[in-house]
Amino acid sequence: MNIWNLIIQQPLINIMIVMSHYLGGNFGVAIIFLTVIINLILYPLTMSQIKSSRKMQDLQPKLAELQKKFAKDKQKLAQEQMKLYKESGVKPAGCALTMIIQMPVWIALYQAIMLALAAAPEGLLNLARYLYPWHVVYSALPLSRDFITMDLAQPNMILALLVGASMWLQQKMSTPPSSDPRQAQQATMMLWMMPMLFAFMALSFPSGLSLYWVTSSVFRIVLQYRTTGWGGLRKQAPPAADEGKKRLKFDAGQDKKSAGETSADVIVTDSGPSKKTMNPYKPAKFRFLPGKNKDQGNPKK
Amino acid sequence: MKLNKTKIGLIAILVAIILAIGLFGSGCVSGMAPIGWSGGTVANDILYVGSNEGRLVALNLADDSRQWSDKLKVAAQTGLFGCSASSFGCGTGTSNVVIYGTPVVSGDLVYIAGYNGKIYAYKTENLNTQRWVYPRDSYLEPFVGGLVIAQGKLFIGCSDGKVYSFDAVTGDKIAEFKTGDKIWGTPTVDGDTLYIGSFDKKLYALSTDTLKLKWEYAAEGSIISTPLVNEGIVYFGSFDRNLYAVGAADGSLKWKFMAKSWFWAQPQIVDGTVYAGCLDGFVYALKAGTGEKIADFNLGSAVSSQPVIVNNYIVFASSKGIIYKIDTGTRQITQLADLKMNVDGPLAAYQGIIYIHPQGLILQRVNIDTGAVLPDISLQS
Numbered sequence: 235m236n237i238w239n240l241i242i243q244q245p246l247i248n249i250m251i252v253m254s255h256y257l258g259g260n261f262g263v264a265i266i267f268l269t270v271i272i273n274l275i276l277y278p279l280t281m282s283q284i285k286s287s288r289k290m291q292d293l294q295p296k297l298a299e300l301q302k303k304f305a306k307d308k309q310k311l312a313q314e315q316m317k318l319y320k321e322s323g324v325k326p327a328g329c330a331l332t333m334i335i336q337m338p339v340w341i342a343l344y345q346a347i348m349l350a351l352a353a354a355p356e357g358l359l360n361l362a363r364y365l366y367p368w369h370v371v372y373s374a375l376p377l378s379r380d381f382i383t384m385d386l387a388q389p390n391m392i393l394a395l396l397v398g399a400s401m402w403l404q405q406k407m408s409t410p411p412s413s414d415p416r417q418a419q420q421a422t423m424m425l426w427m428m429p430m431l432f433a434f435m436a437l438s439f440p441s442g443l444s445l446y447w448v449t450s451s452v453f454r455i456v457l458q459y460r461t462t463g464w465g466g467l468r469k470q471a472p473p474a475a476d477e478g479k480k481r482l483k484f485d486a487g488q489d490k491k492s493a494g495e496t497s498a499d500v501i502v503t504d505s506g507p508s509k510k511t512m513n514p515y516k517p518a519k520f521r522f523l524p525g526k527n528k529d530q531g532n533p534k535k
Numbered sequence: 536m537k538l539n540k541t542k543i544g545l546i547a548i549l550v551a552i553i554l555a556i557g558l559f560g561s562g563c564v565s566g567m568a569p570i571g572w573s574g575g576t577v578a579n580d581i582l583y584v585g586s587n588e589g590r591l592v593a594l595n596l597a598d599d600s601r602q603w604s605d606k607l608k609v610a611a612q613t614g615l616f617g618c619s620a621s622s623f624g625c626g627t628g629t630s631n632v633v634i635y636g637t638p639v640v641s642g643d644l645v646y647i648a649g650y651n652g653k654i655y656a657y658k659t660e661n662l663n664t665q666r667w668v669y670p671r672d673s674y675l676e677p678f679v680g681g682l683v684i685a686q687g688k689l690f691i692g693c694s695d696g697k698v699y700s701f702d703a704v705t706g707d708k709i710a711e712f713k714t715g716d717k718i719w720g721t722p723t724v725d726g727d728t729l730y731i732g733s734f735d736k737k738l739y740a741l742s743t744d745t746l747k748l749k750w751e752y753a754a755e756g757s758i759i760s761t762p763l764v765n766e767g768i769v770y771f772g773s774f775d776r777n778l779y780a781v782g783a784a785d786g787s788l789k790w791k792f793m794a795k796s797w798f799w800a801q802p803q804i805v806d807g808t809v810y811a812g813c814l815d816g817f818v819y820a821l822k823a824g825t826g827e828k829i830a831d832f833n834l835g836s837a838v839s840s841q842p843v844i845v846n847n848y849i850v851f852a853s854s855k856g857i858i859y860k861i862d863t864g865t866r867q868i869t870q871l872a873d874l875k876m877n878v879d880g881p882l883a884a885y886q887g888i889i890y891i892h893p894q895g896l897i898l899q900r901v902n903i904d905t906g907a908v909l910p911d912i913s914l915q916s
């Protein structure tokens with residue numbers, strides 16, 4: 235048995251079998267339970283990913299301005315972007331890195347589910363190699379594959395659709411609306427591609443795996459909601475925290491190139507914006523007009 | 536921003552591709568796809584075996600000529616990629632009916648049951664002539680265990696949890712008995728009683744006439760191993776790591792012996808000694824009367840294949856393909872050959888040659904006296 239199997243797969247499989255035993259012999263409930271536990275363990279990483287992605291969203295207007303400003307100087311653009319990231323404490327590779335770190339865990343969980351399901355006779359034989367010498371483990375096997383009306387070892391159309399829907403919902407919530415048509419197109423492509431890919435795979439894999447995917451997505455939806463609200467689902471709505479505040483339309487006057495590029499909402503509050511807030515609508519520190527320097531574009535100065 | 540969006544998009548695509556490769560590349564996860572391990576049975580110098588192509592193969596041992604049946608009919612596949620648990624050939628790239636049970640010959644018919652949930656009876660003289668098939672137009676749940684012919688009837692356990700009996704000549708169903716869970720084991724018939732284990736952790740003793748329950752014995756783990764009946768005692772292994780000996784008449788416990796893993800293969804008995812292969816990699820030699828351990832033999836890897844008795848030897852195969860013979864007189868173990876292939880199916884013996892059907896489309900042969908590995912025989916049609 236290799237290191238991967240010894241320290242990752244074997245414990246996961248045995249824990250899953252024990253959980254299944256103590257959850258009334260219901261392997262479906264055990265999958266949900268373990269997925270939630272694993273997600274809770276990965277909670278700091280996931281939150282870091284969500285927060286990082288939120289910061290990236292907040293920086294979008296400033297990045298768009300930089301792109302316009304340094305459209306012809308890619309090197310300068312890159313430098314300015316990196317500077318902005320550094321100042322804002324954003325690590326662009328952070329999101330992807332977090333995902334990559336989580337991948338082995340997802341793969342291990344997937345493999346553990348498939349091994350513990352032992353759909354084929356060879357699988358059951360193979361499973362014997364992974365078992366700890368605990369009586370409860372031996373007496374619990376083979377696990378029941380029935381969950382509600384599904385056979386967890388068979389693909390299930392409803393769960394496959396749920397995989398796609400939950401993944402779409404989670405991605406939609408975490409995807410910011412974009413004013414750039416090309417960016418919007420890219421975002422739309424990603425928004426549909428991943429859920430469709432996973433739904434398609436779910437049609438061919440045992441529904442135990444789909445159950446794990448759906449549970450993971452629902453967990454992330456809840457986290458996303460608690461962190462950013464409905465996010466991308468409320469396309470043009472202002473952030474919930476800003477509701478009730480007065481809004482003035484600001485016209486950039488002679489420097490205006492197009493309405494979409496230079497007009498901005500300015501939020502007027504009594505207390506003033508927090509220094510730590512990275513709100514895209516916050517004018518005090520970040521907003522400036524194209525063609526002018528930063529201080530000229532700041533309506534507070 | 537566009538650059539970063541593109542980067543993030545590319546990374547996400549990369550992650551998706553890696554994930555997809557991971558899922559598919561893990562071979563639909565090892566052991567997820569059925570492959571089959573049909574053993575061979577010899578009758579009239581002809582060895583019958585179910586091939587991984589989903590065919591019944593008749594091998595003439597005199598001249599190595601072969602005859603193949605038509606491919607067994609595949610039930611509808613449920614997975615788009617053929618990777619679902621019930622589909623066939625995931626990992627092998629084919630869509631064949633998987634065969635686990637060993638064929639059985641009775642009279643002029645040879646019988647085989649497939650993972651597609653059908654039982655077939657062929658004429659031994661011509662495998663292209665099908666005598667009957669059950670069910671004719673539909674499919675039962677997969678058959679993993681083998682079948683038994685006795686008293687003009689065919690007995691078999693099915694993954695639907697039922698034990699069936701059929702008229703061996705016509706294929707007409709006579710009776711059925713429902714257990715509490717799947718049956719993957721092969722029944723044993725002794726006199727007018729049929730013994731079979733179920734995933735519901737019980738060993739059942741049924742009347743061969745009507746499949747009416749005589750008694751049942753509840754173990755602490757599921758039962759796959761084929762029971763062995765000898766001198767009024769039924770020996771069988773269980774997933775609770777015990778080898779049980781119970782009275783054939785009433786199911787009363789005589790003794791039980793605990794090992795470190797499951798007992799999967801049928802035990803054998805020679806001169807009052809029970810030899811039982813275990814998935815912990817050992818073969819245990821126990822006193823048939825008391826269950827007291829006489830000796831154990833380390834085979835190095837799991838023992839799931841049914842052993843075969845040849846003269847004064849009992850021959851075992853480990854799952855890694857190492858073939859051993861144990862002298863039942865001196866209890867000396869000798870390694871015969873290392874096939875370097877997975878061996879899970881039952882062994883067959885004929886005229887001093889051990890026939891092994893490893894994973895793949897070949898039949899391996901080992902001389903029991905010299906340990907020489909003879910040229911393998913292709914089962915490919």
